[in-house]
Amino acid sequence: MKNRRIFWRATVTFAxxxxxxxxxxxxxxxxxxxxxxxxxxxxxIAKVAAxxxxxVVSVYTTRTVKIMTPSFPDFDQSPFQFRFRFRSPFExxxxxxxxxxxxxxxxxxxxxGLGSGFIIDAEKGYIVTNTHVIEGADDIKVxxxxxxxxxxxxxxxxxxTDLAVIQIDAQNLQELELGDSDRLQVGEFVLAIGSPxxxxxxxxxxxxxxxxxxxxxxxxxxxxxxxDAAINVGNxxxxxxxxxxKVVGVNTAIISKLGGSVGVGFAIPINMAKxxxxxxxxxxxxTRGWLGVQIQDLTPEVAEKLGVxxxxxxxxxxxxxxxPAAAAGMKAGDxxxxxxxxxxxxxxxxxxxxxxxxxxxxxxxxxxxxxxxxTLTARVGKxxxxxVAAALGGTTAKALGLTVQALTPELxxxxxxxxxxxxxxxxVDGGSPAAGKGIKxxxxxxxxxxxxxxxxxxxxxxxxxxxxxxxxxxxxxxxxGNRFVVLKAKSD
Numbered sequence: 001m002k003n004r005r006i007f008w009r010a011t012v013t014f015a016x017x018x019x020x021x022x023x024x025x026x027x028x029x030x031x032x033x034x035x036x037x038x039x040x041x042x043x044x045i046a047k048v049a050a051x052x053x054x055x056v057v058s059v060y061t062t063r064t065v066k067i068m069t070p071s072f073p074d075f076d077q078s079p080f081q082f083r084f085r086f087r088s089p090f091e092x093x094x095x096x097x098x099x100x101x102x103x104x105x106x107x108x109x110x111x112x113g114l115g116s117g118f119i120i121d122a123e124k125g126y127i128v129t130n131t132h133v134i135e136g137a138d139d140i141k142v143x144x145x146x147x148x149x150x151x152x153x154x155x156x157x158x159x160x161t162d163l164a165v166i167q168i169d170a171q172n173l174q175e176l177e178l179g180d181s182d183r184l185q186v187g188e189f190v191l192a193i194g195s196p197x198x199x200x201x202x203x204x205x206x207x208x209x210x211x212x213x214x215x216x217x218x219x220x221x222x223x224x225x226x227x228d229a230a231i232n233v234g235n236x237x238x239x240x241x242x243x244x245x246k247v248v249g250v251n252t253a254i255i256s257k258l259g260g261s262v263g264v265g266f267a268i269p270i271n272m273a274k275x276x277x278x279x280x281x282x283x284x285x286x287t288r289g290w291l292g293v294q295i296q297d298l299t300p301e302v303a304e305k306l307g308v309x310x311x312x313x314x315x316x317x318x319x320x321x322x323x324p325a326a327a328a329g330m331k332a333g334d335x336x337x338x339x340x341x342x343x344x345x346x347x348x349x350x351x352x353x354x355x356x357x358x359x360x361x362x363x364x365x366x367x368x369x370x371x372x373x374x375t376l377t378a379r380v381g382k383x384x385x386x387x388v389a390a391a392l393g394g395t396t397a398k399a400l401g402l403t404v405q406a407l408t409p410e411l412x413x414x415x416x417x418x419x420x421x422x423x424x425x426x427x428v429d430g431g432s433p434a435a436g437k438g439i440k441x442x443x444x445x446x447x448x449x450x451x452x453x454x455x456x457x458x459x460x461x462x463x464x465x466x467x468x469x470x471x472x473x474x475x476x477x478x479x480x481g482n483r484f485v486v487l488k489a490k491s492d
Contacts, residue, residue: 052176055119056239058195059115061138064109113137115194115234117237118238120277122174128239129164129237130162140154152168157280161219162219165280181271192205194238197234198234202235204230208227209226216266226266228264238250287383294483296484298310306450339364355383362380365377397463399468400472401428403426412444425443425444425445438485447474474486
């Protein structure tokens with residue numbers, strides 16, 4: 001009996017120990033500290049949304065669209081020359097006086113558009129949106145969060161960045177504060193607010209997925225923030241705000257095969273937008289700075305051939321005559337690594353910085369030349385549409401897969417290249433090193449290994465001196481501009 005009591009006591013004790021250990025191993029309760037943190041975060045996001053939404057507006061537009069409609073035949077002019085007139089039952093319905101029914105007719109339609117925007121000046125009623133939201137609009141209406149609707153007046157628009165400013169005459173408006181997009185870090189929480197598909201004051205949350213997205217073919221000047229916060233049709237022009245409730249971007253575009261958000265949206269950084277917005281408000285247009293150089297990103301491959309260790313910066317491929325860059329002594333082959341005290345990591349950043357510089361401003365530019373840093377001083381010019389930075393006998397370079405011939409003035413004019421001497425590419429073999437680097441018939445090679453080639457003979461001599469298996473640095477020109485490429489012969 002005693003032994004039995006000892007057995008049961010030991011069994012109960014063991015069970016209690018197992019129960020305690022098991023309870024300690026269970027997940028934390030729903031009201032522990034971790035959940036408190038989540039609740040606090042949720043309340044913070046809700047507060048940001050509540051504070052920002054009154055300053056976000058819906059932008060409605062109407063525009064006149066003209067299309068050509070097919071004609072209805074005049075049955076009196078039948079090719080069969082019937083002796084009687086066949087009368088269509090629909091003829092009276094479509095008949096219009098004083099018109100030739102055998103000709104296509106132009107008809108006008110009123111097309112409605114929808115976008116978003118946000119108020120940046122409550123006193124003056126200034127609202128930021130996208131150019132594509134209001135472009136071509138005959139009428140602009142702005143609906144506020146309190147359901148009031150006001151007529152909108154276009155202050156100014158810039159197609160190159162897709163930014164526009166409109167104005168309304170209204171009282172008791174609420175504005176949003178502009179933040180600092182340069183301080184954003186990938187992974188930070190952001191909110192996209194707008195009117196997707198006409199659903200006003202919609203808030204979606206996400207993070208900053210990437211910064212400095214460019215070469216997307218969306219705008220002329222691209223330096224986008226990428227976010228996975230849902231952006232859809234109707235969100236264009238709305239704000240992307242950070243956890244402090246400050247605007248860090250202007251929602252502009254998405255990448256999607258289906259037309260809806262797939263988690264890849266783009267916003268114009270607010271620091272890039274600030275200069276544009278200010279110019280649009282004060283003058284209704286944007287004036288951009290200009291240096292007069294053609295540039296490309298410096299790749300590790302090209303950097304190696306130039307004898308430099310770094311692979312960041314903007315490589316000058318051509319300095320145009322009678323330009324600020326030429327006056328400053330800039331040359332093809334220079335690598336721009338600094339502009340007005342800031343580092344230049346790539347072409348996108350340099351273009352944005354130069355464009356944002358007021359014409360007439362004197363700036364210092366740091367370039368790498370022959371491995372040494374030099375500081376040049378340039379007086380920034382004004383960019384205009386007319387100065388936007390802008391192939392007989394031959395020989396075949398079999399190892400590179402291209403054929404060239406002498407460049408004549410007539411050929412240069414026909415190819416549309418502003419090059420006085422060089423060799424014109426007349427053929428490129430499919431799958432060759434030249435084809436792989438994007439060289440096409442009509443391109444002009446003007447340098448090999450940093451030495452000018454003015455004839456086919458000079459081109460051949462330059463290739464003989466080079467080690468094609470290690471790669472040869474070539475400067476190529478076409479009607480779009482100049483660029484450096486490294487061509488390597490295929491290994492046997």
